Amino acid sequence: QKVSVEVLDHLEHLALVDFRDSEGVERLQKAIEFADQLHEVNTDGVEPMDSVLEDRCLYLREDDVTEGNCTKELLENAREKVEEYFVAPPGNIPLPKMDEQETFLKGS
Amino acid sequence: LAPWIPVVGLEIHAQISSNSKLFSGSQVQFAAPPNSLVSFFDASLPGTLPVLNRRCVEAAVMTGLALNCSINKKSLFDRKHYFYADLPAGYQITQQRVPIAVNGSLSYSLCIDNKMSQMVTKTVRIKQIQLEQDSGKSLHDDTRSQTLVDLNRAGVGLMEVVMEPDMCCGEEAAAAVRELQLILQTLGSSQAVMAEGQLRVDANVSVHHPGEPYGVRTEVKNINSIRFLAKAVDYEIQRQIEELENGGTILNETRAFDSKLGCTVPMRDKEGKQDYRFMPEPNLPPLILYDAKSLPANMNHQQVINIDWIHERLPDLPSVKREKLVEQYGILPEHSFTLLNEDGLAEFFESVTKQTQMKPKKVIGWILNDLLSYLKQHSLTVKESPVSSFLLADLLNLLEKKEISSTAAKQVLAELWKGEGKTPLEIVKEQKLELLQDQKELEQICQAVIDGQENE
Numbered sequence: 088q089k090v091s092v093e094v095l096d097h098l099e100h101l102a103l104v105d106f107r108d109s110e111g112v113e114r115l116q117k118a119i120e121f122a123d124q125l126h127e128v129n130t131d132g133v134e135p136m137d138s139v140l141e142d143r144c145l146y147l148r149e150d151d152v153t154e155g156n157c158t159k160e161l162l163e164n165a166r167e168k169v170e171e172y173f174v175a176p177p178g179n180i181p182l183p184k185m186d187e188q189e190t191f192l193k194g195s
Numbered sequence: 196l197a198p199w200i201p202v203v204g205l206e207i208h209a210q211i212s213s214n215s216k217l218f219s220g221s222q223v224q225f226a227a228p229p230n231s232l233v234s235f236f237d238a239s240l241p242g243t244l245p246v247l248n249r250r251c252v253e254a255a256v257m258t259g260l261a262l263n264c265s266i267n268k269k270s271l272f273d274r275k276h277y278f279y280a281d282l283p284a285g286y287q288i289t290q291q292r293v294p295i296a297v298n299g300s301l302s303y304s305l306c307i308d309n310k311m312s313q314m315v316t317k318t319v320r321i322k323q324i325q326l327e328q329d330s331g332k333s334l335h336d337d338t339r340s341q342t343l344v345d346l347n348r349a350g351v352g353l354m355e356v357v358m359e360p361d362m363c364c365g366e367e368a369a370a371a372v373r374e375l376q377l378i379l380q381t382l383g384s385s386q387a388v389m390a391e392g393q394l395r396v397d398a399n400v401s402v403h404h405p406g407e408p409y410g411v412r413t414e415v416k417n418i419n420s421i422r423f424l425a426k427a428v429d430y431e432i433q434r435q436i437e438e439l440e441n442g443g444t445i446l447n448e449t450r451a452f453d454s455k456l457g458c459t460v461p462m463r464d465k466e467g468k469q470d471y472r473f474m475p476e477p478n479l480p481p482l483i484l485y486d487a488k489s490l491p492a493n494m495n496h497q498q499v500i501n502i503d504w505i506h507e508r509l510p511d512l513p514s515v516k517r518e519k520l521v522e523q524y525g526i527l528p529e530h531s532f533t534l535l536n537e538d539g540l541a542e543f544f545e546s547v548t549k550q551t552q553m554k555p556k557k558v559i560g561w562i563l564n565d566l567l568s569y570l571k572q573h574s575l576t577v578k579e580s581p582v583s584s585f586l587l588a589d590l591l592n593l594l595e596k597k598e599i600s601s602t603a604a605k606q607v608l609a610e611l612w613k614g615e616g617k618t619p620l621e622i623v624k625e626q627k628l629e630l631l632q633d634q635k636e637l638e639q640i641c642q643a644v645i646d647g648q649e650n651e
Contacts, residue, residue, distance in 0.1 A: 140479070140480040141480060145479060151220065155232045170229070171231075172229050173343070173344040175333070176340075
C-alpha cells in the first residue's frame with residue numbers, strides 16, 4: 088500500500104518537511120511498513136501505554152515566581168526586534184499549493 | 196415558514212489566578228514591559244522542560260467541583276500542534292484525551308420579558324474542564340506589514356470550560372457566562388475580568404428545523420464583553436436563518452464579531468480545516484489526584500492533591516449566598532441577584548443592616564434604588580462610594596426614629612453624596628429638616644399660614 092501524493096503533500100504542509108526526492112519518499116514508505124508490524128500483536132483489552140513515564144510521579148511545583156526578567160537575553164536570539172517585541176511576518180505565510188511549488192511531488 | 200431552533204454552545208477560556216505560570220516560574224501579570232515575564236521555557240528554547248504548578252491544578256479541581264463535575268483522578272497532557280508567531284514551541288500543551296474534570300452542570304437564571312420579578316432557572320451541561328497553556332500576544336502592525344510578539348502571556352495557565360449546546364439565544368449564553376464569572380470570582384480560581392482577557396468566550400452557533408438534524412455550525416470569536424456575547428450570538432442566529440431562508444448554505448467556518456458594526460465576519464488566516472496532530476506530551480507523566488480514601492500514607496504532603504480536602508474548603512457559591520440572603524433578611528430572590536451582581540454590594544447591605552434598626556426589607560429599597568442608581572449614574576463601584584455603610588445606617592436610623600420624613604431623608608442623602616464629611620444629623624440641622632412632633636408648635640405654624648392667607 089503506497090502512501091498517496093495527497094497525503095505526502097499534506098504532511099509537507101503540516102510538518103514543514105520536504106521529501107525532496109524518491110529516496111525520501113521510499114524511506115518514509117519503509118518506516119511505515121516497519122511500524123505496521125505492530126498491528127500483528129493482539130492488543131484486545133490492553134490499556135495503551137503512551138509514555139514510559141506512566142508510573143513516574145508528576146512533580147508539582149510551588150506557585151512561586153522564580154524566573155523571568157531576562158528580556159535582553161531572550162531578544163539576543165531575535166533576528167529583528169522593535170522596542171523589545173519580537174518581529175514576525177504579518178500572518179502565517181502558507182506554503183504554496185502543490186501545483187505552485189517547486190516540489191518533487193509535482194511529478195508524481 | 197417552519198420555525199427555526201437555534202443551538203448555542205460555548206468554549207470559555209478562564210485565566211487561572213496564580214503567581215506563576217502553568218509550567219514555568221515566570222510571573223503572571225497583566226500589564227508589564229514586553230517580554231519581561233518570560234522564562235527560557237516560555238520562549239521554547241531548547242533543553243527546557245515543563246514543570247506543573249500545583250496551584251493551577253487546585254484551581255481546576257475547585258472549579259470542577261463547583262460545577263458539579265466528576266474529577267478524573269488520572270488525567271493526561273497532550274500536545275496540540277499548529278504554527279503561529281505567538282506560539283513559540285509550535286504546539287500548545289493541553290488535555291485533549293483525558294481532561295481533569297468532566298460531566299458537570301451550571302445553573303443560571305433569566306428574567307422573563309425583562310421583568311425582574313419573573314425569574315426562571317436553566318441548566319447547561321458542562322462537557323469538560325481542561326488545563327492548558329495560554330499563547331503569547333500578537334500586535335498587528337499593518338502599516339509596516341509585520342506582527343510584534345510579546346510572550347508575557349505565553350504559558351499562563353488556562354482552564355477551558357466547554358459548555359454543551361444547551362442554550363438557544365444570546366440572553367441565555369450571556370446569563371450562563373455571567374454566572375460562571377461570579378462562581379470563578381467567588382472561588383478565586385480566576386479573576387475572570389473579560390476586559391483584561393482573563394475570560395474569553397467563543398460561541399458555536401447553528402440553526403435547524405424541529406425534528407431535523409443539527410445544522411452546520413460556525414464558531415464566533417473576538418467577543419470582548421458579556422453584552423457583546425449576547426449581540427454576537429443573536430446576530431449570528433439571524434444571519435444563518437436569513438442565509439438558509441434565501442436558499443444559501445452555512446459554511447463550517449470561524450467568524451469574528453465586529454463590535455463596531457454589530458455583525459460577524461469571516462476570519463482571515465484560516466487555511467481550511469486544521470490538523471492538530473495531537474500526541475501525548477512526552478515530558479509529563481499522568482496527573483494523579485487523590486481523595487480521603489486513596490490518600491497514600493508515606494508521600495510528601497506538598498506532592499499530594501486531595502480532592503476531598505479541597506471540597507471541604509469550597510466557599511459558598513453565588514446560588515447558596517443568594518438563598519441565605521433571602522432567608523436571613525426576607526428580601527426577594529430578584530433582590531439577591533442584584534446584590535450579588537455588583538461587587539461589594541451584598542457586603543454593604545449586610546453592614547448597613549447590622550448598624551440600623553430599620554428592617555432589612557426596607558433597607559434593601561435604599562440600597563437598590565437610591566445607592567445603586569447613584570453609583571451607576573456616576574460610574575462608581577461600591578468601594579468608591581462617597582457614602583459609607585456607617586453614614587447610610589445613621590441616616591436610616593433618623594428616618595426609622597421618625598426624626599425626619601422619607602422625603603427629607605432623600606434630601607439628606609443627596610447632600611451626603613457630595614462627600615463633604617458632614618454627618619446626616621448635621622445636614623438635617625443645617626437644612627432644618629427635622630420633623631416637628633410638638634403639637635403646639637404645629638398649630639402656631641398653621642395659624643400663621645392661615646393668617647397670612649387672610650391678609651391677601
